[in-house]
Amino acid sequence: MADAEKPPYPGFDMNKPSIARTYDYLLGGKDNFAVDRAFGDRFINDLPGSRQIPFDNRGALIRAVRELVTTTPVRQFIDLGSGLPTADNVHQVAQRYAPEAKVVYVDNDPIVLAHGRALLAENDNTAVIQADLRDPKAILDHPDTQRLIDFGKPVAVMFSATLHHVNDDEDPAGLVRFWYDQIASGSHVFISHFRSENDPRSQELEQVLQGSLGRGRWRTDEQILALYGDGFTVLEPGIVPSAEWRNPEAPDDLGDYQRLIATVLAVKD
Numbered sequence: 001m002a003d004a005e006k007p008p009y010p011g012f013d014m015n016k017p018s019i020a021r022t023y024d025y026l027l028g029g030k031d032n033f034a035v036d037r038a039f040g041d042r043f044i045n046d047l048p049g050s051r052q053i054p055f056d057n058r059g060a061l062i063r064a065v066r067e068l069v070t071t072t073p074v075r076q077f078i079d080l081g082s083g084l085p086t087a088d089n090v091h092q093v094a095q096r097y098a099p100e101a102k103v104v105y106v107d108n109d110p111i112v113l114a115h116g117r118a119l120l121a122e123n124d125n126t127a128v129i130q131a132d133l134r135d136p137k138a139i140l141d142h143p144d145t146q147r148l149i150d151f152g153k154p155v156a157v158m159f160s161a162t163l164h165h166v167n168d169d170e171d172p173a174g175l176v177r178f179w180y181d182q183i184a185s186g187s188h189v190f191i192s193h194f195r196s197e198n199d200p201r202s203q204e205l206e207q208v209l210q211g212s213l214g215r216g217r218w219r220t221d222e223q224i225l226a227l228y229g230d231g232f233t234v235l236e237p238g239i240v241p242s243a244e245w246r247n248p249e250a251p252d253d254l255g256d257y258q259r260l261i262a263t264v265l266a267v268k269d
């Protein structure tokens with residue numbers, strides 16, 4: 001292993017690919033190790049076209065944050081399973097349009113905390129918490145959440161490409177319900193999610209991810225919408241491929257893999 005490949009902080013597992021680091025690699029970032037690149041190359045080489053999934057997902061996330069701060073009263077974000085790619089993260093997009101916007105990033109991968117501390121060194125309106133999104137009470141009670149988020153005002157809770165990493169027996173809908181119970185009316189919940197469409201490619205992808213990480217669920221549109229439960233209104237255009245979500249520049253014909261990631265935004269009634 002080259003010197004540059006030594007773990008920079010304790011807690012990094014160099015022998016197992018990490019979701020955050022592989023995602024970073026697929027997006028062209030540098031916060032990844034050989035094990036992540038080898039895993040990412042399986043998608044690039046064996047399932048050509050699947051690499052578009054992270055790009056479409058990021059595009060929809062960026063459009064959603066921009067829309068939230070420019071067309072709704074939302075000025076605070078809880079970004080659950082944030083990753084921290086190199087550019088256009090939630091705080092960068094939100095604060096571009098609303099400098100006062102507050103963002104709490106949450107991720108359980110230590111690389112996100114390490115990168116986040118550098119990225120956020122001089123940003124008092126933004127914090128990064130290392131926590132497991134399956135333990136929402138710890139996130140709610142965290143001093144940074146309590147300092148930055150006013151739950152009396154509208155919040156956007158972002159589940160961007162994360163709930164598909166919560167397996168069925170871990171109750172992903174229960175996580176959405178936890179945050180529903182905390183947030184004010186007019187708050188929004190954003191979900192992007194692997195979308196099965198009963199397409200055999202989604203089964204192939206699921207097998208690769210589950211086989212290596214034990215996570216990665218491709219759910220149907222109905223199953224994804226059911227994660228919201230009652231008390232939400234799904235906003236236009238409903239649940240659609242991420243590349244098409246509020247994207248005037250969407251191509252007329254999506255690639256096959258582009259149908260396998262969906263985006264949806266809903267507001268608490």
Ligand SMILES: C[S@@+](CC[C@H](N)C(=O)[O-])C[C@H]1O[C@@H](n2cnc3c(N)ncnc32)[C@H](O)[C@@H]1O
Pocket residue numbers: 019020023057058061080081082083084106107108109112131132133134159160161162165
């Ligand atoms: C596919 S990336 C998505 C990153 C970003 N939200 C986006 O949409 O571009 C998934 C992220 O969720 C994080 N994640 C997965 N499971 C998690 C968990 N149980 N708790 C906290 N973070 C988690 C991973 O570490 C990774 O950074």
